[in-house]
Amino acid sequence: MAIARTVLVLAASLALAAPALAQEHEHDTPSPPTNRWSFAGPFGKFDRGQLQRGLKVYREVCQVCHGLKLVAFRTLADPGGPGFSTAQAAAIAAEYQVPGEPDDQGEIKPRPAGPADSFPTPFPNDNAARARYNAVPPDLSVIAKARGFERGFPLWVWDMVIQYQEQGPDYLTALMQGYQDTPPAGVTLPPGNFYNKYYPGHGIAMPPPLTDKRVDYTDGAPMTVEQYAKDISAFLMWTAEPHLEARKRIGFQVFIFLIVLAGLLYFTKKKVWREVEAH
Amino acid sequence: MSGHSTYQPQSAFMKWMERRLPIAGLVYSSFIVYPVPRNLNYWWTFGGILAFMLGVQIITGIVLAMHYTPHVDFAFNSVEQIMRDVNYGWLLRYIHANGASMFFLAAYIHMFRGMYYGSYKEPREVLWILGVIILLLMIMTGFMGYVLPWGQMSFWAATVITNLFSAIPLVGESIVTWLWGGFAVGNPTLNRFYSLHYLLPFVIAGVVVLHIWALHMVGQNNPDGIEPKTEKDTVAFTPYATIKDGFFMVVFCVLFAWFVFYIPNFMGHPDNYIPANPAVTPTHIVPEWYYLPFYAILRAIPNKLFGVIALGASILVLAFLPWLDTSKVRSAKYRPLYRQFFWIFVVVCIGLGWLGSKPPEGAYVLLARLFTVYYFAYFLIILPVLGLVEKTKPLPSSISESVLPSKSGAKA
Numbered sequence: 001m002a003i004a005r006t007v008l009v010l011a012a013s014l015a016l017a018a019p020a021l022a023q024e025h026e027h028d029t030p031s032p033p034t035n036r037w038s039f040a041g042p043f044g045k046f047d048r049g050q051l052q053r054g055l056k057v058y059r060e061v062c063q064v065c066h067g068l069k070l071v072a073f074r075t076l077a078d079p080g081g082p083g084f085s086t087a088q089a090a091a092i093a094a095e096y097q098v099p100g101e102p103d104d105q106g107e108i109k110p111r112p113a114g115p116a117d118s119f120p121t122p123f124p125n126d127n128a129a130r131a132r133y134n135a136v137p138p139d140l141s142v143i144a145k146a147r148g149f150e151r152g153f154p155l156w157v158w159d160m161v162i163q164y165q166e167q168g169p170d171y172l173t174a175l176m177q178g179y180q181d182t183p184p185a186g187v188t189l190p191p192g193n194f195y196n197k198y199y200p201g202h203g204i205a206m207p208p209p210l211t212d213k214r215v216d217y218t219d220g221a222p223m224t225v226e227q228y229a230k231d232i233s234a235f236l237m238w239t240a241e242p243h244l245e246a247r248k249r250i251g252f253q254v255f256i257f258l259i260v261l262a263g264l265l266y267f268t269k270k271k272v273w274r275e276v277e278a279h
Numbered sequence: 280m281s282g283h284s285t286y287q288p289q290s291a292f293m294k295w296m297e298r299r300l301p302i303a304g305l306v307y308s309s310f311i312v313y314p315v316p317r318n319l320n321y322w323w324t325f326g327g328i329l330a331f332m333l334g335v336q337i338i339t340g341i342v343l344a345m346h347y348t349p350h351v352d353f354a355f356n357s358v359e360q361i362m363r364d365v366n367y368g369w370l371l372r373y374i375h376a377n378g379a380s381m382f383f384l385a386a387y388i389h390m391f392r393g394m395y396y397g398s399y400k401e402p403r404e405v406l407w408i409l410g411v412i413i414l415l416l417m418i419m420t421g422f423m424g425y426v427l428p429w430g431q432m433s434f435w436a437a438t439v440i441t442n443l444f445s446a447i448p449l450v451g452e453s454i455v456t457w458l459w460g461g462f463a464v465g466n467p468t469l470n471r472f473y474s475l476h477y478l479l480p481f482v483i484a485g486v487v488v489l490h491i492w493a494l495h496m497v498g499q500n501n502p503d504g505i506e507p508k509t510e511k512d513t514v515a516f517t518p519y520a521t522i523k524d525g526f527f528m529v530v531f532c533v534l535f536a537w538f539v540f541y542i543p544n545f546m547g548h549p550d551n552y553i554p555a556n557p558a559v560t561p562t563h564i565v566p567e568w569y570y571l572p573f574y575a576i577l578r579a580i581p582n583k584l585f586g587v588i589a590l591g592a593s594i595l596v597l598a599f600l601p602w603l604d605t606s607k608v609r610s611a612k613y614r615p616l617y618r619q620f621f622w623i624f625v626v627v628c629i630g631l632g633w634l635g636s637k638p639p640e641g642a643y644v645l646l647a648r649l650f651t652v653y654y655f656a657y658f659l660i661i662l663p664v665l666g667l668v669e670k671t672k673p674l675p676s677s678i679s680e681s682v683l684p685s686k687s688g689a690k691a
Contacts, residue, residue, distance in 0.1 A: 042541055070359050138553075142359065145544060146552035153633075163541045168549070200562070240552070243362070243369045250370070251540025258533050265526035272518050276317060277682075 031149055032174030032198055035230060037166050039237060042252060045245050046238055049219055051082035054235020057228050060215050062140065065133065065206075067121030070141035071239045074115035080245035081238060090115050134192055135205035144168035144233065144240040168240070169233035174198040176229035179208040285312060309495055314513035315520045316501035318682045322392040323499065325385050327524035328531050332382040333487065337480050339375040347427065349473035351466045354429035355554040373543040379421050380546045381535045383569035386414060394600075395621055397609030398500040404601035406493040409486055411598045416483045418570070418594070423476040425567055429469060430551030435564045437464045437472070443577075446584040463557065503681045504609025505674055512678035563638060571635030572628050576654065578639045579647040589651065596658045603658050605666025613672040620661050627653045 038047040055076070058068070073093035076084045084092070093113040098120050100111035113120070121139065123129040129136045138146075148167035151159055158164075178198035183189055193203035210225045217223050221231075238244070286307035288294040297304055346365050348357035361368035390410070393399055399407035422440060426433045441458050445451040460467025498507070507513045514520070538545060546568060550561045566574050576593050580586035596603075611618040627650045634647040675681035 070356065070363065072363075075363070142552045146549050148549035160542060160545060165542050165544060241369075247369060247373075247540055247543070251536065254536050254540060255533070258529055258536060262526065262529040262533065265522065265529055269522045269526045272522050276514055276519065 029149075029200055029202070030197060031151075032167075032170045034164075034166070034170050035173055037169060037234065037237075039234070039244055040166055041163060042248060044248055046080065046082075046234065048083035049221070050231050050234045051238050052084075053215075053217055053219070053221060053227075054231040054233070054238075055082055056217075057210075057215050057232040058140075058235060061209050061228075062232065063119070063122065065122055065129075065137035067123075067139045068119035068141050068239055069121050069139050070118065071242075072116060072118050073113060075242055077115075078242065081242060082235075086115070093117060096120055133205065137206070140236055140239065142240045144172060144236040146240075147171045166237070169237045171198065172233040172236060173229045175204075176210055176232065177225055309491075309516075310521070311515065311517045313495065313516040314507065314510075315499055315516055316507050316678055317512060317514045317519075318501050318503060318678050319499065319520070319523075320502055321523075321527050322388070322395075323501075324524045324527035324531075325389040325392065326494075328385045328528050329382070329389060330487065331528055332378060332385055333480065333484060336375060336378050336382060337484070339371045339378065340477070340480065342371055343375055344477060347473075349427070349470050351429060351469055351555070354427060354469060358428045370539070373539045377535065377538040377543060377546060379424060380538070380567070380569065381531070382417065383421065385531070386417060387569070390414070390597075391625060393500075394624075395611045395618075396500055396502055397504050397604065397606070397611070399601045400504075400604065400609050401601070402497045403493075403500060406490065406497060407601055408598050409490040409493055411594070413483055413486050413490060414597070415594060416479055416486065418573075420476060420479040420483065421567065421569065423472040423479070426469065426472045427476060428551060429555045431553040431555055431559070431561050432548045432551040432564070434464060434555035434557065435561055436566055437468060439564055440566075441468070443583075443587045443590070446587045448584070500609060501678060502610060502612060503675060503678055504613070505678060505681075508677050509679070565636055568632065568636075571633070572631035573635075575631040575635035575647045576651050578635070579644065579651040589655075593654060596655065600658065600662075604662045605664075606662075606669060606671070607666070608671040608674065613674055614665075614669060615672065616669045617662075617665055620657065620665065623653070624657045627657075 038045060038050065058066075073089050073096075074086075075089075076082055076092060077086045077089040093115050096113040096117070096119070097110040098113045098117050100109050102108050122137075123132075126136045145168050149171055151164075151167070175196060175198045178196045180195045180197060183195035183202070187195065187202065189195055189203040193205055194207055195202055196204045210228045212225055213223045215223065215228060217227075221227055241247075286297070286301075286304035288297045288303065293303060296302075343361065346357065346361045346368065348354060358372065361372050363369075365371070393407065393410070422436070426437045441455055441464065444454045444458060447454060456462060458468070459465065460471060501507075548565065565571075573590055573593055577586045577590040580589050606614060606617065608614055611621055631647065631650045631654065634643055634650065637643045639647070
């Protein structure tokens with residue numbers, strides 16, 4: 001194996017040297033810190049209280065600019081979600097106005113939303129948003145899966161084993177807390193942008209959305225930016241993956257089944273092959 | 280090897296049937312009494328796993344197609360509808376999306392196994408070439424499937440890959456317009472990709488039938504790379520191969536389920552959860568992991584046309600493998616030099632995959648070029664020369680001799 005060993009050592013050293021040589025092009029964006037999420041891991045479940053708080057943060061802060069157009073009000077009462085009753089979900093829906101069906105005169109008048117409607121978008125179209133904010137605030141329905149960050153080798157391999165799938169919420173939590181009033185020396189931002197150390201490129205059009213005590217919590221949870229950030233991120237993970245709990249629960253059952261079946265097949269195989277392997 | 284059917288119908292109905300359509304006899308001779316070498320190891324179970332994965336993809340795909348809307352305005356949301364409102368839609372979609380990765384993983388293992396044990400050599404050239412055709416069809420199918428959710432990566436992957444054809448001199452631009460069905464990737468593109476994504480798996484299934492037919496003509500290769508001589512060298516497909524394949528298929532499903540249920544988005548890219556937007560280009564456009572080695576080869580060549588040619592050649596060269604490898608000995612077990620070059624080749628392929636995910640700059644480009652040179656040199660220089668100069672180890676006289684403990688007690 002002499003040739004193979006020499007070549008492998010050579011390839012490995014080149015591979016290790018390559019990132020260092022290409023370093024100049026890497027971003028200076030720090031990796032968001034990882035959090036302990038109740039929904040992480042094989043038995044993860046959402047924290048109902050956290051989802052309800054997150055919804056409150058969304059309704060009192062985010063929804064001014066961001067829609068949740070894929071999320072129907074009825075799903076607020078679905079199992080594995082924030083745990084509202086059907087009546088509570090309907091009551092939340094009724095607080096929103098959506099365009100109604102054309103009446104006898106062909107006029108479209110707003111009507112209160114029902115459980116089957118989705119969270120309305122705050123702007124009729126992208127241009128309306130751009131005219132007002134000079135940017136289009138993205139819809140948040142699947143944002144927790146649409147954002148992430150590079151973990152790099154060898155962490156990403158390890159992530160497969162430890163089931164790390166929470167890049168999205170970790171990034172969002174960090175982003176909410178990553179604002180700095182004054183950018184570091186030498187950094188110039190486009191006009192109207194804010195400095196955020198976790199945002200790629202650092203110049204973000206969204207003003208710092210959260211301040212301490214901005215949203216009233218009634219369940220005793222701390223009313224801090226950090227807690228708000230975690231709650232909204234958890235809520236957005238639920239909107240992005242509403243069947244997460246069912247997926248993990250069924251997954252465990254599937255695993256038990258597969259492992260038992262594999263065991264049975266293994267011993268059957270051994271028995272079947274025993275006579276052949278003897279002679 | 281397939282021989283004549285020894286199937287003896289028992290019931291009157293089966294006797295009646297067998298004289299009209301001998302399907303029971305075909306199944307009996309192909310999957311029951313069909314002789315397989317007794318020394319096959321677990322690397323040989325991936326053929327069965329691949330057939331299973333094709334079935335999984337077709338079944339989940341058909342159900343997904345019942346709920347999916349192939350239109351640029353609705354595709355993204357219809358996929359989300361599947362994830363949210365279709366009963367177990369999330370399960371179907373995650374099985375299908377991760378199933379593609381598992382399918383390719385199994386296919387690559389299957390191919391590396393074929394290469395290690397020289398399964399492509401005489402008389403199995405056609406069997407191997409049919410496999411290369413299946414790989415090519417899989418690559419096309421997988422690519423078009425990735426476009427269907429119409430996220431950012433879908434859209435930009437479609438743009439980048441279809442644009443490769445513009446490198447063809449004179450007619451390139453016209454071909455690209457023809458592929459798109461317009462002057463940019465748009466609704467006609469999405470529609471035809473959907474149509475072809477539904478069609479190609481059935482073409483694959485057809486070629487798989489030919490692949491299995493060819494296999495049953497020439498019989499399976501085995502870790503020793505010598506043909507079975509007596510009945511002692513083989514065992515019946517059922518129960519021996521069936522139970523072994525079945526066991527390992529379930530083990531493979533454990534890995535599959537790990538991805539589907541616990542890390543379903545690990546193989547995907549977050550950008551594909553952003554609806555396609557022709558006005559915004561993602562910072563890094565990366566293909567799915569199973570295309571990364573080919574993507575690295577494409578980008579390693581500074582000239583676009585030659586890059587595309589290298590990309591095509593990297594797959595096409597596989598079809599010539601049976602004639603490029605000049606060695607008479609099949610199995611790497613008895614080819615000490617070949618074995619080393621083979622493992623370097625595996626590392627090079629994985630390395631190319633890693634480089635395909637990196638931006639094409641600095642040392643990455645240099646490494647990608649080195650690896651690309653090795654990739655082609657392996658087929659075009661190393662294998663032809665090695666067969667002529669290598670001193671191979673003596674082959675056992677029969678399969679049973681190689682697996683059974685010899686009289687002296689030493690295991691071969």
